Amino acid sequence: MTAEARTTYWLYFLLAARLLLAGMLLIYGVSKLAGLQFGVSDETMQMALKDIDLFRLSWYLADHEPFRSFIGVSQIVTAILLLYPRTVLIGAFMSIPIWLNILIWNLTFMGDRSGTFTVRLSVYLVLTGLIIGQERTKVIPALRRILLARSPGDYPVWAYMLLPVIAVLIELLGGLLNWGIQSVY
Secondary structure, eight states: OOHHHHHHHHHHHHHHHHHHHHHHHHHHHHHHHTTOSSOOOHHHHTSOGGGSOHHHHHHHHHTSTTHHHHHHHHHHHHHHHHHSTTTHHHHHHHHHHHHHHHHHHHHHHTGGGGHHHHHHHHHHHHHHHHHHHHTHHHHHHHHHHHHTSOOGGGSOHHHHHHHHHHHHHHHHHHHHHHHHHHHHO
């Protein structure tokens, strides 16, 4: 097999991986917006809190708005971004916290039932890493630019001494805005 053929097969593999990841995110996102994921049965709602396992309790909490819709919309947007060559990197980077959140959620709340999800989500993370790795010629310069944009020595010492004062003023401004909004209602 020639190097060109291997490259072609690799690119097809990565395209298939993008479609898989986008499809899974789309399914998860649409199911959340349609009310098919999260929530608990009426039977569970009648149980004492001490008798409800963490998994059902977590699904009850996740079913509240705007959390459920935010997660669903985020998953759909990320799926769409993964489909287009111009936005695949943004979609791949956006999918990492989504996959990690689902993975940690399952490990935390599903207990012994998290086995297959753990493997699947780990594979999704590896595939995402491969997609990002394929685009490394774009990622590495972007990361360099972000990380080397400004160095601490670019600012005068007095600017650093003002930072705590400015931070307190920003926090007070937020408090004033909150007070103003509450006084209107």
